[in-house]
Amino acid sequence: MENRTKHTYHTNLYQFVKNIAVVCPNCEGKAVVHTGNFHELKMEIDLVKVVCPACGYNKTLENIPKREDKNQRRGLIKIFGAPIDPFFHLPVWYQAEFSGEILWAYNQEHLNFLADHVGAKLRERNGLPFRVKSIGARLPRWMTAADNREAVLKAIEKLKEKTH
Numbered sequence: 393m394e395n396r397t398k399h400t401y402h403t404n405l406y407q408f409v410k411n412i413a414v415v416c417p418n419c420e421g422k423a424v425v426h427t428g429n430f431h432e433l434k435m436e437i438d439l440v441k442v443v444c445p446a447c448g449y450n451k452t453l454e455n456i457p458k459r460e461d462k463n464q465r466r467g468l469i470k471i472f473g474a475p476i477d478p479f480f481h482l483p484v485w486y487q488a489e490f491s492g493e494i495l496w497a498y499n500q501e502h503l504n505f506l507a508d509h510v511g512a513k514l515r516e517r518n519g520l521p522f523r524v525k526s527i528g529a530r531l532p533r534w535m536t537a538a539d540n541r542e543a544v545l546k547a548i549e550k551l552k553e554k555t556h
């Protein structure tokens with residue numbers, strides 16, 4: 393059996409930290425956290441802000457932790473892997489409970505990635521070739537457990553269509 397650690401799953405999340413769909417703190421509609429160049433893993437992070445197209449709420453993040461500021465960075469990293477955005481700590485838009493676990497994603501791209509990955513595991517079980525596109529990608533075990541895959545895929549598809 394492979395060892396699927398949470399750590400590698402979190403590391404992999406960086407690539408999806410672009411436009412994070414979150415619940416607007418003002419109107420509970422779908423707002424977006426723009427994360428500048430964060431996913432490029434630069435020393436300096438560009439403007440990070442949350443904008444809600446529905447009600448006009450917007451807020452810019454002050455004091456963005458710099459890469460060399462280890463303590464602040466650590467605080468930021470810690471909340472990766474939780475269903476909140478890493479900057480404003482707003483709940484992510486795409487989340488649903490699944491057998492006591494929380495199925496969640498930062499955005500549609502992230503949902504597609506999860507669906508691809510879980511789908512690949514499903515095809516593997518059905519005897520078709522299995523290729524993981526992203527080598528470092530390891531999902532939580534409950535997500536890829538044979539008994540859950542089909543239901544997880546359905547839940548992901550449902551989340552994709554969440555509009556309110």
Ligand SMILES: [Zn+2]
Nearest residue numbers: 416419444447
């Ligand atoms: Zn709003």
